[in-house]
Amino acid sequence: MNIRIFSDERTAAVYAAAVIEYVVQTTEHPVLGLATGSTPVPLYDQLVEFHQAGLSFAHVTTINLDEYVGLPPSHPQSYHAFMEEHLFRYIDVRKENTNIPRGDVQDLAGECKRYDEVIKNHPIDVQVLGIGVNGHIGFNEPDSVLKVGTHVVTLAEETIAANSRFFASTQEVPNRAITVGLQPILRAKKVLLLAFGEAKAQAVMQAISGDVRTSLPASILQVHPNVTFVLDQGAARVFLEEEKRKHATYNHG
Numbered sequence: 687m688n689i690r691i692f693s694d695e696r697t698a699a700v701y702a703a704a705v706i707e708y709v710v711q712t713t714e715h716p717v718l719g720l721a722t723g724s725t726p727v728p729l730y731d732q733l734v735e736f737h738q739a740g741l742s743f744a745h746v747t748t749i750n751l752d753e754y755v756g757l758p759p760s761h762p763q764s765y766h767a768f769m770e771e772h773l774f775r776y777i778d779v780r781k782e783n784t785n786i787p788r789g790d791v792q793d794l795a796g797e798c799k800r801y802d803e804v805i806k807n808h809p810i811d812v813q814v815l816g817i818g819v820n821g822h823i824g825f826n827e828p829d830s831v832l833k834v835g836t837h838v839v840t841l842a843e844e845t846i847a848a849n850s851r852f853f854a855s856t857q858e859v860p861n862r863a864i865t866v867g868l869q870p871i872l873r874a875k876k877v878l879l880l881a882f883g884e885a886k887a888q889a890v891m892q893a894i895s896g897d898v899r900t901s902l903p904a905s906i907l908q909v910h911p912n913v914t915f916v917l918d919q920g921a922a923r924v925f926l927e928e929e930k931r932k933h934a935t936y937n938h939g
């Protein structure tokens with residue numbers, strides 16, 4: 687597990703974008719696993735800048751992690767709308783090569799199956815992740831079990847509270863989502879987990895330390911052979927304090 691700590695999220699985003707540019711440039715049919723939320727926004731801004739500087743996404747396929755149940759792509763808070771607003775409209779990725787689960791279909795079980803098929807046919811080269819304050823990745827919430835494939839999940843209270851900032855009120859946040867399971871994340875050739883700000887410091891520390899546990903889904907990344915935590919100073923705070931403490935103990939016996 688690699689840990690990269692940057693002075694601020696903009697510099698962290700440049701690093702992550704450079705890693706993605708390398709994959710896009712050196713892979714014949716690159717597949718990018720993408721996340722939504724506040725965290726990847728500076729990364730997407732940077733990718734747009736790279737595109738304006740000449741990087742093409744015309745041969746890229748994207749696979750998003752999740753979508754709210756009940757929101758059509760036209761809903762401003764849907765993850766379909768988010769991806770359009772922050773990335774897709776600015777780059778030359780082909781619409782038919784972008785994939786996001788549909789949360790507005792009647793047959794959600796059928797949609798989960800369909801999405802698993804899409805993933806099976808497009809193994810992910812680099813997976814971008816954020817992390818929830820409760821340690822979720824995608825919308826794989828803390829639970830007694832973790833799911834392998836795409837599934838419908840009831841969002842945790844902390845997730846609804848955290849995401850209510852995008853809606854007029856907490857009541858308007860959908861309480862269910864459709865999310866990929868852990869298999870495509872663990873099978874991705876490379877994982878970049880981005881975390882910015884002190885609110886994530888505890889979840890980050892819990893993910894990288896201790897045993898793998900279903901109560902902290904991101905801890906499963908410890909078994910992935912190529913994962914990098916891309917952090918700013920805030921998100922790295924608890925980790926850095928612990929390192930300092932270990933160092934002091936070592937130096938003073």
Ligand code: F6R
Pocket residue numbers: 720721722723724725726751752815816817818819822823824825
């Ligand atoms: C979003 C997703 C979530 C978010 C996480 C952090 O597609 O899968 O796991 O990455 O909830 O959200 P932000 O970045 O808004 O703090």
